[in-house]
Amino acid sequence: MADSQSRKLLGRLREALAESSAGQARLDRITTIIATSMHTEVCSIYLFRDADTLELCATEGLRPEAVHKTRLRLGEGLVGRVARKNRPINTADAPSTRGFRYMPETGEEIYSSFLGVPIQRLGERLGVLVVQSKEARQYSDDEVYGLEVVAMVLAEMTELGAFIGEGAALSARHQNPAMFKGTVAQEGIAEGRVWLHEPRVVVTNPIADDPEAETERLMAAIETLRGSIDDQMTGIALAEKDQREVLETYRMFAHSRGWIRRMCADIARGLSAEAAVEKEQSSARNRMESVPDAYMRERLQDLDDLANRLLRILSGQGNDTGAAMPDRPILVARNIGPGELLEYGRKLRGIVLEQGSVGSHAVIVARALAIPLVIHADGLATEALNGDPILVDGDQGIVHLRPSENVTTAFRDKMAMQAKAQERYADLRGLPAQSLCGAVVSLTMNAGLMADLPSLEGSGAEGVGLFRTELQFLARPNVPKRGDLAALYARVMDAANGRRVVFRTLDIGSDKVLPYMRRVDEPNPALGWRAIRLTLDKPGIMRMQLQALIRAAAGRPLSVMFPFVAQFDEFREARAHLLDEVERERRLGHKVPEKVEIGAMLETPSLAFAPEQFFALADFISIGGNDLKQFFFAADRENERVRRRYDTLNVSFLTFVEQIVARCREAGTPLSFCGEDAGRPVEAVCLAAMGVRALSMRPASIGPVKSLLRRVNLEDARAAIDASRAAGDQSVRRAVTDWLGNVLRAEQVA
Template sequence: MADGTESESRKLLGRLRDTLAEEGEGQERLDKITHLIADSMGTDVCSIYLFRDPETLELCATQGLKPEAVHKTRMRIGEGLVGRVARSGQPLNTENAPATRGFRYMPETGEEVFSSLLALPIQRLGETLGVLVVQSKDQRRFSEDEVYALEVVAMVLAEMAELGAFVGEGAAMRALHQQAMLYQGTTGQEGTAEGHVWLHEPRVVVSNPVADDPEAERERFREALEQLRMSVDEMLTRLEPGDKDQREVLEAYRMFANSRSWIARIEADIARGLSAEAAVEKEQSTARARMEQVPDAYLRERLHDLDDLSNRLLRTLSGQGSETGAEMPDDPVLVARNIGPAELLDYGRKKLKAIVLEDGSVGSHAAIVARAWAIPLVIHAKSITAEALNGDPIMVDGEQGTVHLRPEETVVNAFRDKMAMMAEAQHRYASLRDLPAETRDGAVIGMHMNAGLMADLPSLDNSGAEGVGLFRTELQFLIRNRMPKRQELAEIYARVLDAAHGKRVQFRTLDIGSDKVLPYMKPTDEPNPALGWRAIRVGLDKPGVMRMQLQALIRATRGRPLAVMFPMVAQFDEFKAGRDHVFRELEREAALGHVLPERVEIGTMLETPSLAYAPRQFYEMCDFISIGGNDLKQFFFAADRENERVRRRYDTLNVSFLSLIEGIVQRCDAAGTSVSFCGEDAGRPVEALCFAAVGVRQLSMRPASIGPVKSLLRRVDLSEARAVICEARENGRQSVRQPVMEWLAKQPR
């Protein structure tokens, strides 16, 4: 671009900045901006459309269209050419708009007389806030320079909208970060919490998108870039020889930080009038748009590296790094796009009131930690990090999967009433802690807890759990940047047994794969990871890892009993192979003169329908079986539990699923093998009652669920509950939930 054009671009940005700096309401500012752009670009029309809600655009200001159309003309996302740009996030440049596919005639605007059209999304880091449009009567395509100039203006408008510059008339004019917002996500962990937002990686707010001195901005950029390069080089020198994957990521950072084309594009944007921060963010937005379109997983990962590098550079330029930011509130609710297990554990269980993620999954390490801490978790809260600011009041309802950001008073009062009722119920459950879960007809149900961290173990005494029905060993692998050493694991497992004070602990061997990928293990690109290379399949294919873990478990017992079980077993031979590994390690440990466990019990998680129909010898060979309800249910119904469209479609109390559970219990009873039900459903009182009614006599759940489940079991007669289930089955009911609920309503409290 010629110097003269760059100078004109800087003049336009300067005039735009001055206009935004003037006193006035949001509508007045927008009106001035449309006049300014139309005048500077020599077009007949300039219009600004903003979102009034996630699906609807509203014409908020115009120069050239009929003034009465402002705040009256609305369109759905994808509707008309403007709606199409909003949906795609891509600019549209046409010399004959009325003849362009998707054109929608809006008589109230009077736009039918304008032929050429250039429309660009007003977006910030992938979040589209609206659409900026210029139109002319003459038929022409706008030049690359004109498109670029409008792109820069659209970006500045997005930054100013972020800073609340357009507060004023009309629903679409409300500033970001001010109004009450409701997010409907997915339940990752039940519970309710009230607190204030703490952003895990707060986005940098660019308060100076336009700069007067390009040379000074270019110097600032180069200094920040050099600082970034030095920090990357320093991190590389600190890596251990085995840190191959971290080295690859940092080498990618260094490659991008030295990319001439990337630097040239940013410096060109600075020359046209953008500040250093705005120029970096403009390039970052372009990279994010590319990332959404790239099907190749490796290239997407590299673009993600560039995105992270840009964030680091922005924090350096703006001084908005986490070390210089706001102080964490006393009642923090962590809000993040996603978070790794080590980062999450750094916050500590005693600080966080709840966790809200844009991404994540119900089986992820974040969900496991949230369950261990017994704090609410909501995942898939789309776009919340774009709206939330540190310190914003927030209420999280894990049961409903809803998040109220900056809630209104009526919502606050209703939410607090619900929390008070739940606190009262918890107080009532605490009085049952030392009593058995004995039903009115004399059946005693064993109540066990799930764990995965040392910090979980105090709940053994506090909750009244009789033991640990599931200790997830993968968390000790996930929270490290390298493979843990055998001695480290042995010490951890020994402390677990020490903290259990003689109560039984069932250790599940490493369950990785699917959504639990070790940071130091190269991920496999599988079309369906939940059904792929995971759990015991990894252990049998990489026997060195399994051997090391089994040796650590054996040494941790120091002569105490050991119970070990294998995850995701699909056939008898897999269990036998895992069992043989245990015997071989016991022989090796004995040969080395190490103390062996007092006794060893070897069991399995039953998580696949195929294993329910394994030969009789399988049930006889197992010392114990734990029904892994979460995976078994999704495989039984062929419904991915991460997929909101189908996961709620199938009921745990479906008669077919209950019949499967009952059949497993009967086969275990016939073989003399103990069986338990482990998973989220074990901690839901009505589901737990039905499992007990079909013969399950041991349940394993999160500690906070033991009280509610025990409370219900102690006031029912299982033989009556079983009769209700059998009658529903005989009557051809699809689910027993409604008849069981109706029967429960008649029971004495």
């Protein structure tokens, strides 16, 4: 199909779309136009009814009675294969092609040739467009390409609601209630209105009459884009090598002849400049899904981001769309960086991401801000519109978009119950977490931002058991200055008002990659060059941070903890660095801390079996529960298929914790447990029963944990655990839950 023919076809489609027809009539008219223009006997449109089911919604040439009756599962038949693979199938002999499924109700057995292309928009699968002929022939590359252009227009028209209405083939988009199941990244619940981090550019003019004018518009926008990239590079110092490399990649794509040539070819076929950019963007996203190489996926992500910027220039729909942020905003995005999230700050009530990971920068910031966060909510950013009502259940990982009245009522009841519970916990704020048997458990909070520190008073935390120092590195475009870090750490200690603050040194690597540091492509980053391994290899960074901490203390006590220590020598070397810096500061005449505590995070099973000298030399040890658990069970906590298989209250894991407690007790080394499980009341009781006497958690968890600890006898809890172990149970959860139920029922009776 030549460019001129393609433009004529698109022109006829535009006329059909402009007619005041109902959705079904419009679809029927379109199949007739395509079949006539392409000189084929059949044109059919299959659309998704749900994520796994395609339905024949319109046809020219097949039996009309099959419309809305014929359905295929994703991957079933040639149509299902096109949808699953997101790639065209072009065959001269359909019945003998692998995957063919005969559907007698359609009467298609008389047609030999088959060409099917996906109808998709930016990675969202909408359906399949098919043409068929009796003649056994392979469709030409030009015909395949032309049909893809038509499918692109159909996708845009679907987004704009062209096929809804009386007798509609489709239900209205962006109007009905929808539920999304994601992954819990930060607990909590929130009700609010959608605020899209990157509002979608809606292409309202997919078809254009004047290819020359559209090409000129495209090239002008590309020049603007190139200029903005050059301006960014001018503002970056030559020393900031890694950041320059990122922009160099952007510049390379912005000058890519192949990218520009493909978009110009799309325009020649009859697409507008915006639709041509979006067509290329969809292709990049498809390639991204099928490329196994991490580096190549990242480059395709760069191309996707660049296409977004180009679309905003062309359409005039920049990030600032003129929409006002709603009251109680809940941020919805595909993904977001820590710096961008910090800019929103505490204005947000909740966050929902389509991507992300439980250890990502965004999760760290969300936890620091105590904002409920759900990740892996696939499709939400496509379905949501700014201002849509939304409910986020961070406890269950469920998001309700445009919820029904019944769902909203139940959700508000849950929020009210949680608010009442928080009021009860407030009465315990000044009381110790002392169990009925007299054991006292120290409860501290995790933090990472100055904004966290007011929670010290409100939550009743005894101090900060973990202050994450990497956020100040992650949220900036370049390495922070020592003076700036020292000033920040000093403000943290001032805000703690004499309470102990344990500063964890820089924990980067794995999925926490600095924007100005070259990403190291590792097959398993969680087990790779990260945390103490990275900073020991780059001692300049470690020394700079340690100097900032020493100067921030200004004579006050200082507690420093090194992350991800796997063997004694790593701790001994890092400890020597800190003591050397203290001595250096003393020689320079600076005030040094009156007392320095140097500890380690026990996150690898190997450290639990370190020599006695390690336990004697460490001033304190903190079990990093999140990492320790995934390494203990060899279960990646980012992998939903395996991470929920393994329980913290598994007998093996609790026995391992018990062994660590015994080694620390023998050496006289204080031990704490830090992580999500520390903030879960039942888990907290079990950890305390195993001998852990300090727990560090998010501020909101301190009340519930303290409330339960004060109502139980830890000796009885230990007896329930031991009985379960003796019975050969895999987990003690059921036994402990039954015991707790009896205790709380007896309390109510009394």
